[in-house]
Amino acid sequence: MKPSDIAIExxxxxxxxxxxxxxxxxxxxxxxxxxxxxxxxxxxxAKFPLLPQDVQDWFIGFIWHKMEGVPFEEAWHNLERSTxxxxxxAWHADAEERxx
Numbered sequence: 001m002k003p004s005d006i007a008i009e010x011x012x013x014x015x016x017x018x019x020x021x022x023x024x025x026x027x028x029x030x031x032x033x034x035x036x037x038x039x040x041x042x043x044x045x046a047k048f049p050l051l052p053q054d055v056q057d058w059f060i061g062f063i064w065h066k067m068e069g070v071p072f073e074e075a076w077h078n079l080e081r082s083t084x085x086x087x088x089x090a091w092h093a094d095a096e097e098r099x100x
Contacts, residue, residue, distance in 0.1 A: 012040030019059060020092055021047035054087030 001009075016022070016036040024047045029037040036043045048056065058079060065075030079085060 009040050012036075012044045015059070016040055016044050016047070018062075019044075019048070019051060019055060021051070023094070024050050052087060052091060054084050055091050058082070058084040058088045 013036055020034075021043055022030040022034050022036060025031060025036070025038075025043065027038060030043075048059075051059075061079055061082065061084065062075065065078065070078070
């Protein structure tokens with residue numbers, strides 16, 4: 001695996017964590033750990049379409065800010081003010097409820 005592949009895989013795991021895709025996983029290890037324990041890119045590709053539409057839209061906005069070079073704090077602030085932020089918070093709250 002090339003260094004660029006490792007960086008992409010790590011980013012995919014980070015994004016999977018941000019989006020709580022473990023909730024949609026069939027693997028018990030992922031659900032127990034509350035994080036993707038498998039191939040991050042494959043997981044993100046398979047699970048992203050299963051996320052609630054507002055969560056998908058929030059993430060697309062997140063990536064847009066990143067691609068535009070918007071500083072993280074400013075991007076986060078913009079996303080928090082968006083109408084999509086409650087959907088991501090609700091998705092995470094549901095994940096925490098399931099974990100109990």
